[in-house]
Amino acid sequence: MLVVSLRKVGARGFEARCQWPRLHPLNERALTVVHHPLIMAESLRQLAAALERRHLATAATALEPVSVGLGLAPGAQPREAGDATAVGVRLGVSDVLLDDGELIGYRVSAEFLHAGQRFGSCTMRLARRAADGDPPVHAKPTGGLQHPAAAVVGAAAEPDVMLARACQGRLVLAPRDPGHPVLLPGRPSRLPALAVLEAGRQAALLSCGMTAAAVTGLRVDLRGPVPGEGAFVEVAAESLGPRFAVLAQGQPVATGTVALLRA
Structure with a gap:
């Protein structure tokens, strides 16, 4: 606590x-x-x-x-x-x-x-919380996944990494530790907002090549259930900082922004 x-x-x-x-x-x-x-x-x-x-x-x-x-x-x-x-x-x-x-x-x-x-x-x-009876959302990519090194996404250790690259080169949600004690306690089938926020932060840092110290703001809005793994993460560069979206079955289930220090 x-x-x-x-x-x-x-x-x-x-x-x-x-x-x-x-x-x-x-x-x-x-x-x-x-x-x-x-x-x-x-x-x-x-x-x-x-x-x-x-x-x-x-x-x-x-x-x-x-x-x-x-x-x-x-x-x-x-x-x-x-x-x-x-x-x-x-x-x-x-x-x-x-x-x-x-x-x-x-x-x-x-x-x-x-x-x-x-x-x-x-x-x-x-x-x-959205009713557990809602249809489950699955978005599993095919092929092997490659997790980035923790330092590249601003994480302290390898179990904290929330992302991987699919064989097509797209970023996907793929927690290294599906039962992470802080981000994913109890191994949930749906990602809670704080886990999605961390995934968005990592995706933005991976995309722009900056360090964790550059982050000055974070935001996430859930639009629907976010599957525990396999949803695609897309990052777009904008003037005020990267914007990210989590897609499941082609539909956005979460969106957010990462504010960064300006050079």
Whole structure:
């Protein structure tokens, strides 16, 4: 757990404290680290779960992130050489949707601070998961797959790699570790939003040849169930940063953007 405490402040405001371990599975194995940006999103996901348990209306069906966007202040991210980084969080809840008194969706926005200085922000929209009875989506490429080296896609270790190239040269979702403890806990048949966000980040870095330190923002929007493997990932260069799309059976099931430092 990354969350240490959560308390209400005002009508719809909250404050929280988190601890981000230097040896978090997504971080580089180094004496001093800059935390992986997805730790911010995972902290907000955990905070959203705590909000649902303690402060929001009851949800009859589990809610999950369907849209995630985060931004990083260049040069302001804390560097950690000890055991863990103490992070403060200011949160707000909006766009609460109820159905006969039951919670069916909402948006939570957060600012992340270290030593009183804001270094990042994250917004997450949560909604009901698509029914498990929906027809499964399969998009398996033929032929062998070649995974890129972790460093090339900005990952800390080989099990964190989410992509591979099919024999046709196209990028496909192919997690090295289908049961990754952070990205894919429980080996889900559908990729959760944070795993798709990481796949998009990796695809963008692979496409543009830049390092993980160049990333200043990430966004993903799920449009439908994303299969656990085999969906194609396409990246298009744009002036504000790469845009990516995840395709299953030729249809976009997720889209997103990656903001990069300008040269």
